[in-house]
Amino acid sequence: MILLGILEQGxxxxxxxxxxxxTYKILDFxxxxxxxxxxxxxAVTVMLMTNVDSGxxxxxxxxxxxxxxxxxxxxxxxIAGLVTGIIHVKFKVRDLxxxxxxxxxxxxxxxxxAGKANVPIFNMETIFSNRGLDSLYPDLLDNLKxxxxxxxxxxxxxxxxxxxxxxxxxYLLRAVGDNTTLVVSLAKDSGSVKILGLVIANALVALSxxxxxxxxxxxxxxxxxxxxxxxLASVIIGxxxxxxxxxxxxxxxxxxxxxxxxxxxxxxMDMSLSMILAIVVAVVCIVYMKKExxxxxxxxxxxxxxxxxxxxxxxxxxxxxxxMKLITSVLFMIILITGHEKKRRxxxxxx
Amino acid sequence: MRRRGxxxxxxxxxxxxxxxxxxxxxxxxxxxxxxxxxKGEFVSVVGSNGSGKTSMLxxxxxxxxxxxxxxxxxxxxITDIKEHVRxxxxxxxxxxxxxxxxxxxxxxxxxxxxxxxxxxxxxRMGTNKSRIEYYKESLSQLGLGLEDRLxxxxxxxxxxxxxxxxxxxxxxxxxxxxxxxxxxAALDPKTAEKIMELTDKIVHEKHLTTIMVTHNLxxxxxxxxxxxxxxxxxxxxxKKNAEKSKLKVDDLLGLFSQISVELxx
Numbered sequence: 001m002i003l004l005g006i007l008e009q010g011x012x013x014x015x016x017x018x019x020x021x022x023t024y025k026i027l028d029f030x031x032x033x034x035x036x037x038x039x040x041x042x043a044v045t046v047m048l049m050t051n052v053d054s055g056x057x058x059x060x061x062x063x064x065x066x067x068x069x070x071x072x073x074x075x076x077x078x079i080a081g082l083v084t085g086i087i088h089v090k091f092k093v094r095d096l097x098x099x100x101x102x103x104x105x106x107x108x109x110x111x112x113x114a115g116k117a118n119v120p121i122f123n124m125e126t127i128f129s130n131r132g133l134d135s136l137y138p139d140l141l142d143n144l145k146x147x148x149x150x151x152x153x154x155x156x157x158x159x160x161x162x163x164x165x166x167x168x169x170x171y172l173l174r175a176v177g178d179n180t181t182l183v184v185s186l187a188k189d190s191g192s193v194k195i196l197g198l199v200i201a202n203a204l205v206a207l208s209x210x211x212x213x214x215x216x217x218x219x220x221x222x223x224x225x226x227x228x229x230x231x232l233a234s235v236i237i238g239x240x241x242x243x244x245x246x247x248x249x250x251x252x253x254x255x256x257x258x259x260x261x262x263x264x265x266x267x268x269m270d271m272s273l274s275m276i277l278a279i280v281v282a283v284v285c286i287v288y289m290k291k292e293x294x295x296x297x298x299x300x301x302x303x304x305x306x307x308x309x310x311x312x313x314x315x316x317x318x319x320x321x322x323x324m325k326l327i328t329s330v331l332f333m334i335i336l337i338t339g340h341e342k343k344r345r346x347x348x349x350x351x
Numbered sequence: 352m353r354r355r356g357x358x359x360x361x362x363x364x365x366x367x368x369x370x371x372x373x374x375x376x377x378x379x380x381x382x383x384x385x386x387x388x389x390k391g392e393f394v395s396v397v398g399s400n401g402s403g404k405t406s407m408l409x410x411x412x413x414x415x416x417x418x419x420x421x422x423x424x425x426x427x428x429i430t431d432i433k434e435h436v437r438x439x440x441x442x443x444x445x446x447x448x449x450x451x452x453x454x455x456x457x458x459x460x461x462x463x464x465x466x467x468x469x470x471x472x473x474x475r476m477g478t479n480k481s482r483i484e485y486y487k488e489s490l491s492q493l494g495l496g497l498e499d500r501l502x503x504x505x506x507x508x509x510x511x512x513x514x515x516x517x518x519x520x521x522x523x524x525x526x527x528x529x530x531x532x533x534x535x536a537a538l539d540p541k542t543a544e545k546i547m548e549l550t551d552k553i554v555h556e557k558h559l560t561t562i563m564v565t566h567n568l569x570x571x572x573x574x575x576x577x578x579x580x581x582x583x584x585x586x587x588x589x590k591k592n593a594e595k596s597k598l599k600v601d602d603l604l605g606l607f608s609q610i611s612v613e614l615x616x
Contacts, residue, residue: 164474171456171464171477178453185451185521186468187439 004147006266010259011150012212013230015157017238017254019204020231022161025239025250027177027197029088032099032228034205036106037080039224041073041206042213043114048072049124050115066127070153070210077206078199080106085195110221117221126214127153146215153211157204158251164200173197205231226328233332234258236339261331268327273319274311276330281307283334358390359425360528360560366410366420368584380406381584384420388528392591393554393561395571397603398581399610404564407581408532411562413437424527439469442521442559444514446533451517454506458497458516461505462486465520489519493549511542515549522553529554531563535570543567547574568603582610 016038023031048069080102088098111117125131128146141148164170175183176193183190205227213219238257242248248256268276285300319327366384371377380403388394398404409415411422413434422430429437444451452461463478466486483501490498493515497508505513514534522529531550535543551574554561565571571578578595580588580603588606590598 166477167474168463168467168472168477169474171460171467172472174456174460175453175464178455179450181445181450182453182464184435185438185443186464187435187437188472189433189435 002266004143006262007259008147008150008215010262011147011154011255012208012215013234013262014154014255014258015208015211016205016227016231017234017258018154018157018161018251019201019208020228021235021250021254022173022197022201022204024232024235025177026174027194027201029095029177029194029198030099031081031084031198031201032096033080033084033102033106033198033202034099034228034231035224035226036103036110037077037202037205037224038209038212038227039110039219039221040080040106040113041077041209042219042223043110043221044073044076044206045069045210045213046119046121046219047113047115049121049126050119064125066125066130066214070127070207070214073210074203074207077209078203080206081198081200081202082195084202085198088198089191089195107221110224114219114221119219120217121213121219122217127211128214150211150215153207154255157207158255161200161204162249162251169196226325229328229332230261231258233328233335234261236335237261240339264331265324265327268331269319269321269324271319272312273315273317274308276327277311278304278308280330280334283337287337359387359423360390360392361388361411361562362386362421362423363407363410364421364423366422367418368406368410368415369418372418379584381410381417381420384584384586386579386586388560388562390560391558392577393559393575394563394577394579395575396562396564396579396581397566397568397571399607402581403584404581405532408443408530408562408564412441412443412530440527441530442524442526442528443530443532444517444521444534446536448510448513448517448537451520452505452513455504457502457504458490458508459483459486459501461516461520462490462523465523468524489523490516492552493519509542511538511546514538514542514546518546518549518553522557522559526559528560528562531561531565533564533566536566550574568600572598572600572603580606 016034020031020034023029023034049064049066084098084102087093087101088095091098093101127133128149165174172183172186172188172193173196175186176190176197180190183193209224209227212223234257235254236257237260238253238255239250241257241260242250242253282300282304285296285303289296289299291299363384363386366381368381369377369379384403384407386407396404396407406415410417413429413432417430420430421428424437424440453464456464459478463482463486466479466482487498487501495512495515497503497512497516505516508516514537518534534550535546538546547570550561550563553559561575563570563575576595577591578588578598579586587610
């Protein structure tokens with residue numbers, strides 16, 4: 001049951017990880033819009049689902065079809081990416097800050113779209129349960145149903161993205177992240193290509209948010225806090241895991257990374273504070289200590305155990321569900337520290 | 352009024368450029384600079400640092416704006432045309448070999464990108480299978496064995512190999528002229544020699560009008576049919592064809608030391 005939960009959540013966040021793969025790995029753009037466009041996808045979804053009575057929206061959604069709603073949420077995310085892109089490229093605001101601008105603005109916009117901070121959609125037709133689907137779907141695999149549908153959406157997005165990256169336009173997108181000068185030499189405006197990348201990435205992120213809202217059954221205005229960190233961690237885990245395995249596409253790596261990340265979070269949630277801090281100390285020791293091997297092992301064990309005992313004895317702190325984000329940030333730090341180690345080695349090897 | 356000689360390819364007319372205008376660091380680079388390049392000319396440009404060689408290239412390509420003056424390509428005024436649009440008809444190779452290729456993309460993908468210059472980058476397949484033979488053929492002319500390594504990432508190639516590819520890629524589609532910005536400066540002497548020979552070959556085969564900035568006086572004397580020496584934003588020496596072929600490295604060195612004396616160095 002826990003495993004199923006990890007897979008479901010991991011696969012949903014994997015769609016977002018695909019988006020972050022575009023911005024972070026291909027474009028080398030630290031896109032903070034994600035924290036706003038993820039809940040934006042959810043907000044648009046619940047707004048369209050709960051407002052069936054309004055004539056205009058009824059016409060747009062063609063009679064309340066969850067698949068079309070999902071597609072429209074995707075478009076909304078694309079617009080968010082467009083705004084960030086224009087702020088960055090046309091108005092020459094720094095990449096990080098243009099994302100912050102959009103993200104901050106989206107918080108209010110999401111509240112306006114959804115109507116209030118928390119909107120349930122438990123009894124609505126979603127991509128997981130609707131009349132058309134229920135009549136087709138065999139009862140046999142009922143508990144796997146959600147996972148199967150999520151996997152179809154995620155793997156479908158991955159295949160589409162892989163195909164896109166093989167087109168001429170996709171080549172140009174990869175070229176922009178690699179070498180802007182070359183794109184200009186090819187007589188193309190590198191700015192517009194960057195904007196296009198941000199649009200696609202945030203469309204994927206909003207799709208992820210839309211699926212998330214439908215899976216958990218509600219929209220919550222702060223559901224995007226830390227979304228970028230989750231997606232980024234997934235991409236970094238995935239690409240470092242499969243660095244030397246050339247037949248695994250980076251997009252597949254991002255999906256697997258997302259599942260691994262979700263698994264490690266749920267593992268960490270069951271740990272005590274002393275255990276988590278001990279692991280942090282162990283990782284820092286292994287990566288940064290410059291000593292001979294036997295001494296390094298001994299020192300690492302001593303410091304890890306002492307930190308564990310000191311925290312256990314002197315800090316009476318019980319972990320709870322509210323520490324989720326704290327664990328997220330600590331885990332992200334560990335991932336970045338270990339990722340940094342690999343990069344350093346690669347540089348040393350070349351020299 | 353037609354001047355003697357061939358068709359005009361490029362003309363810089365009365366160019367003015369001041370850096371950091373209005374500050375104490377204000378430095379005037381060009382004050383009414385003129386240059387006219389005709390079809391088929393291979394111009395070597397030499398000059399000390401800060402003489403305006405690279406600035407001239409950047410002005411031609413649109414990387415930096417000018418304060419006053421006009422730039423013509425053919426009979427068309429391109430002064431107000433954006434940088435990336437100008438590159439439709441300009442090929443450029445940079446000093447840094449990493450600038451002309453995409454390191455994380457394969458040789459084949461890089462060739463496909465260059466082949467598509469000037470066309471639309473749409474949702475068709477990035478690599479046209481029927482062009483692969485052509486890519487292999489042009490790569491084999493480099494004599495580096497790259498044609499057998501089409502799926503290698505360009506980032507793993509050496510500087511010389513990348514520069515050779517950059518040269519090939521920048522001349523793949525029809526261009527009005529080729530701009531070489533000290534393109535052998537970052538290479539070892541042997542590789543530099545090879546890239547220069549390759550440059551000469553490509554320029555002759557494709558009948559390209561070329562502007563080459565270089566610090567290597569020997570290359571400037573040996574290659575090309577026109578030589579330009581820049582100093583403080585002016586062309587202090589401009590020799591063509593027969594006159595140019597009489598020039599020796601020593602003549603240029605003499606001129607260089609003359610300039611230095613004037614500057615009081």
